[in-house]
Structures are given as C-alpha cells and as structure tokens.
Amino acid sequence: MESADECANNLIVLLLEPLAIYRSLSGSHYFHTMFVFESWLSLVVTCLLTMAWWAFVFNKRQRTTPIPPCTQQIPPLLDCIRLRRSVFAKDWIYGGPPVSEGAMRRLLEAAMWAPFHGPVPPWRFVVLGRHAMIAMQQMTLAYYDTHWRSHVWSSETDEDDDDDTEDLEKSRERREAASYQRWRMKREEEITGRWGPVSYMVGIVMQRQAGSKRMDEWEEAAATACAVQNMHLQASVDPTLACYWSSWHDAARDSEEMRQFLGMGREDKCLGFFMVASCRPDLKDLRQRKVATHLKVEWRE
Ligand SMILES: Cc1cc2nc3c(=O)[nH]c(=O)nc-3n(C[C@H](O)[C@H](O)[C@H](O)COP(=O)(O)O)c2cc1C
Secondary structure, rough: OOOOOHHHHHHHHHHHHHHHHHHHOOHHHHHHHHHHHHHHHHHHHHHHHHHHHHHHHHHHHHOOOOOOOOOOOOOOOHHHHHHHHOOHHHHOOOOOOOOOOHHHHHHHHHHHOOOOOOOOOEEEEEEEEEEHHHHHHHHHHHHHHHHHHOEEEEEEOOOOOOOOOOOOOHHHHHHHHHHHHHHHHHHHHHHHHOOOOEEEEEEEEEEOOOOOOOOOHHHHHHHHHHHHHHHHHHHOOOOOOEEEEOOHHHHHHOOOOHHHEEEEEEOEEEEEEEEEEOOOOOOOOOOOHHHHOOOOOOOOO
C-alpha cells in the first residue's frame, strides 16, 4: 500500500512530467518548429473533424427529428376514418386564403408512413402549385389538340348537320370537331373556374422499381394508393381542408407528354392528381355508409 504522500507525489510527477520534457526540448529550434507545425496541423484536423461530426449529427437529426406533436384535439382513429371525405369543386372556397405550405407538407409526411413491400417505397409525388398546375392543364389541352381525333368524342347531332347531300363521313367529322371544341372550351374555362381555388394539385406517381427486388406492379400501385389514403386521412383532422383524388383526363394522364411533364420513368404510372383546396369548416357531410351496401365480407370458421 502506498502512503497518501507517495500517491500525491506520483500524481504531481504525472502531471508535470510532460511539461518538463517539453521545456527541456523546446530549447531546440527543430522541436519548436515541429511543435508549432504540429499544433497548427492538429488544430486544422480537429476543426475539420468537429465540422464533419456536426454535419453528421445535424444530418441525422434532420432525418430523425420527430414531427412536432399535433396540438389539435384529434378524435379517435375510427372517427378520423369516418371524417375522411372527398370534397369537390362546388364546396371549395373561391378567392379564400390558399392552403398553407405547412399543411401540404403535413399531408406528405402522412403519406410517407404508408406500408410498402420491398426495399424502396414506390410512391412519388409532384406537388404542383398555382403556376405548375396551370402548366399541367395547358399541357393536357395541347395533348388533346394533337390527339383528339384518335379518341372517341360524343358527337351529339347538331340539327343543321342533317344535310342529306353532305357526305356522311365529312358530316361526322365536322360534328366531332365541333364536339371537341365545345369540350375544349369548357376545360379551358375550368383553369380559372373549377380549378381556380385549388392550392395544390399533387401528381400521384407510382414509381416502378428496377433490379432483382422488383415487386409485382399491383403491389406498387396498392402501396401508392395507401400513401394517398394517408394524405386524405391526415386532411380529415383539419375541417378546412378540401381534398379529393382525381383520375384526371385519362388519355392525357397516360400520355408521353404527361410522363415528361411529371419527370416519370419509362415504366412509372401516373395515378391521377390529389386536389388540395379549402372549404368551410362547417361543411355538412351527407354521405352514408351501410354495412349492407358498403361492406362485402364473408366470414368463415
Ligand atoms: C382511385 C380513385 C380515383 C378517383 N377519381 C375521381 C375522379 O376522377 N373524379 C371524381 O369526381 N372523383 C374521383 N374519386 C373520388 C371518388 O369520387 C370519391 O372517393 C367517392 O365519391 C367517395 O367519396 P368519399 O371519398 O367522400 O368517401 C376517385 C377516388 C379514387 C379512390
């Protein structure tokens, strides 16, 4: 056993020895230069390491920071599910305040928690704000301007088209062209009319995965639909949010032009648009769901 004095002595030597060595060597010019050089180098290295460490921690924190808890009183889950509903154009607020970017981000956060099979979630959302959604509608019109002949148009018979002498084929073409023009005019009016109050049109893209872990396409479509449902459910906690899933005009939606507009891969699919607008918070819900008509289920022992 060492005495307390011996212990204290050893401690002092331990602390002072490096200092003593440094003092005895620091007389040497070589050592001094080395030391200064080394301290600068170690300072720079320490700074770089610290910065790298903080970048790592900050990045990790950004990835893992939990979303601040919702301060709203949230009803029980089944009530939230019942509250989820599609709110269409007739109930949107025209000229009202737009849906905030924060509210939109919250919907996307909810989408992120949907289930998916495989290594990578298949959903991809393209959030179109005011300018982008007008561009998308103009792209839709431009698509039909080029391709309307290859799609079926309801060519309602115009009275003055019933000319016996006119070639039947030409008459049909004329009616179809007129029918298309009427349709087009309505769609053009909708840009500022029906779609005017929409704050965001969210392009719903199912990204087809590549590689050996490729899942069935139906699974990727189902997972993407789950993500949309999550957005819709999240919207149900804010009674001023009016959302619905629009399939959009099918030929334009499935077109090469849309693929380019939404930046989609060759095998990706656009599953329509999720419309996000505002409505009155006291909007009545007149829907009904009955087990007899809305629940096909078979129980087996
Ligand atoms: C995949 C999918 C596509 C839809 N496409 C359209 C559409 O193109 N136009 C439309 O008015 N509603 C569309 N809807 C919304 C339905 O009309 C709506 O969900 C239905 O009326 C039930 O109303 P709820 O959502 O309030 O329960 C679509 C819904 C789903 C799930």
